[in-house]
Amino acid sequence: MKIAITGKGGVGKTLLASFLSRAFAESGYSVIAIDADPDANLADTLGFPHPENITPISEMSALIEERTGAKPGQAGSFFKLNPKVDDLPEKYCQEHNGIKLMVMGRVKKGGSGCYCPENVLLRALVTHLLLARNEVVILDMEAGIEHLGRATAKAVDKLMVVVEPGRRSVETACKIDKLAQDIGLQNMAVVGNKVRSQSEKEFLISSLPGSQFLGFIPYDQAIVDADLANIPVVDASQQIISEVRNIYQALLSTAQAPAPLE
Amino acid sequence: MKIAITGKGGVGKTLLASFLSRAFAESGYSVIAIDADPDANLADTLGFPHPENITPISEMSALIEERTGAKPGQAGSFFKLNPKVDDLPEKYCQEHNGIKLMVMGRVKKGGSGCYCPENVLLRALVTHLLLARNEVVILDMEAGIEHLGRATAKAVDKLMVVVEPGRRSVETACKIDKLAQDIGLQNMAVVGNKVRSQSEKEFLISSLPGSQFLGFIPYDQAIVDADLANIPVVDASQQIISEVRNIYQALLSTAQAPAPLE
Numbered sequence: 001m002k003i004a005i006t007g008k009g010g011v012g013k014t015l016l017a018s019f020l021s022r023a024f025a026e027s028g029y030s031v032i033a034i035d036a037d038p039d040a041n042l043a044d045t046l047g048f049p050h051p052e053n054i055t056p057i058s059e060m061s062a063l064i065e066e067r068t069g070a071k072p073g074q075a076g077s078f079f080k081l082n083p084k085v086d087d088l089p090e091k092y093c094q095e096h097n098g099i100k101l102m103v104m105g106r107v108k109k110g111g112s113g114c115y116c117p118e119n120v121l122l123r124a125l126v127t128h129l130l131l132a133r134n135e136v137v138i139l140d141m142e143a144g145i146e147h148l149g150r151a152t153a154k155a156v157d158k159l160m161v162v163v164e165p166g167r168r169s170v171e172t173a174c175k176i177d178k179l180a181q182d183i184g185l186q187n188m189a190v191v192g193n194k195v196r197s198q199s200e201k202e203f204l205i206s207s208l209p210g211s212q213f214l215g216f217i218p219y220d221q222a223i224v225d226a227d228l229a230n231i232p233v234v235d236a237s238q239q240i241i242s243e244v245r246n247i248y249q250a251l252l253s254t255a256q257a258p259a260p261l262e
Numbered sequence: 263m264k265i266a267i268t269g270k271g272g273v274g275k276t277l278l279a280s281f282l283s284r285a286f287a288e289s290g291y292s293v294i295a296i297d298a299d300p301d302a303n304l305a306d307t308l309g310f311p312h313p314e315n316i317t318p319i320s321e322m323s324a325l326i327e328e329r330t331g332a333k334p335g336q337a338g339s340f341f342k343l344n345p346k347v348d349d350l351p352e353k354y355c356q357e358h359n360g361i362k363l364m365v366m367g368r369v370k371k372g373g374s375g376c377y378c379p380e381n382v383l384l385r386a387l388v389t390h391l392l393l394a395r396n397e398v399v400i401l402d403m404e405a406g407i408e409h410l411g412r413a414t415a416k417a418v419d420k421l422m423v424v425v426e427p428g429r430r431s432v433e434t435a436c437k438i439d440k441l442a443q444d445i446g447l448q449n450m451a452v453v454g455n456k457v458r459s460q461s462e463k464e465f466l467i468s469s470l471p472g473s474q475f476l477g478f479i480p481y482d483q484a485i486v487d488a489d490l491a492n493i494p495v496v497d498a499s500q501q502i503i504s505e506v507r508n509i510y511q512a513l514l515s516t517a518q519a520p521a522p523l524e
Contacts, residue, residue, distance in 0.1 A: 009271010110444030
């Protein structure tokens with residue numbers, strides 16, 4: 001199964017990606033988590049011991065040029081839209097607690113350009129990756145909507161949109177819904193995050209009528225405290241672990257995924 | 263003076279852009295506010311009565327093609343890096359409460375491409391705009407760091423980075439600092455937002471040693487409530503209006519801007 005997690009900046013995409021990766025890994029799946037945000041932090045959130053040793057795809061200049069025909073950051077040039085990618089995942093990831101992590105981008109040099117070639121490579125990767133029954137790919141997308149213009153996540157089985165109780169994140173979810181339909185992505189679901197009360201939950205449900213909600217993650221100060229104390233967030237909240245397990249179950253039942261191990 | 267506001271998704275860039283626009287307008291400046299985030303909401307936050315009537319630059323396909331030589335969204339093609347822009351601001355903005363608003367982008371069709379040509383046009387606009395003494399341009403940038411790769415805000419006089427008490431937003435600020443130096447932008451300052459306590463303020467100061475803090479905006483539940491009730495956020499909090507006036511003063515003194523009216 002291939003899952004992309006998207007939403008407005010700051011709603012908790014990386015939080016959901018990390019807890020969900022863990023829920024899949026604990027259930028016996030082999031998880032490939034892909035941090036697709038150049039302003040990346042999934043490695044930290046998952047508690048990878050040496051995130052600085054992960055080579056992001058955006059720094060593999062020779063690889064990107066070889067596969068897409070374009071130098072990274074070079075938007076004003078033609079590049080291949082269907083590069084070869086089937087040998088990438090094994091070579092370019094690190095593993096920790098049963099989760100393999102790939103990182104799309106990190107800080108480039110300022111002024112060195114956009115992330116178009118990297119997104120082309122990532123789209124090809126997500127499209128052509130053939131998964132075994134017990135494998136799952138979880139993409140933590142960049143904030144906002146540009147990746148939908150680029151159709152980076154076109155080939156996922158499920159688009160999960162994270163919203164928080166606030167009008168802006170709901171508006172972004174509506175835009176994402178429209179854009180996802182444009183690229184033929186119909187299997188969209190919503191997860192509420194930082195929910196403090198029943199009325200906030202009801203606000204989200206009434207603001208997104210017709211949406212499929214997979215669950216509501218409560219606001220937990222323990223997450224903020226863990227972050228400030230530089231402790232892996234994925235270990236910090238038992239109530240979030242428990243709620244994300246429910247979301248994992250809901251996801252499996254709606255996506256009709258195969259059982260992890262036979 | 264040209265100011266760009268940047269930071270991690272969700273930290274409050276649009277909040278600062280709107281309150282700061284208002285502080286400048288109330289002090290007699292003519293303000294051009296530019297919403298440079300394709301997942302845009304500055305018009306709502308500023309209380310523009312009919313934001314849907316503002317034509318975003320990204321929808322001016324003919325204009326973008328005429329000026330940059332590229333169809334919007336078409337990254338895989340060459341385009342002019344120095345388009346003509348001096349006639350744009352008057353034509354393509356709406357005015358409300360003394361603030362002129364331009365919008366970079368709104369929802370495109372999914373799969374229609376990146377925002378590279380729009381960013382080229384915006385960069386040219388910011389670079390070549392000649393301002394009178396009483397004019398100020400305030401750019402509300404997209405979340406994250408890609409715009410710094412694109413050097414969209416290369417020609418601003420001041421880069422304001424918004425941080426909230428949380429390690430991720432501080433990490434993004436560090437990346438922004440590095441990227442800004444790459445493109446020769448040295449006049450950077452920091453604003454703390456959603457600050458709930460003295461210890462959170464101290465966390466921010468100690469996490470960003472050597473940074474110039476222009477002020478600390480308190481967390482105010484009235485902002486969240488106004489948002490949920492769909493009331494313009496810029497009218498919702500007297501304590502934020504007051505703190506942003508201080509930030510405005512600090513900005514003027516560090517940027518050595520001319521007085522607004524002579």
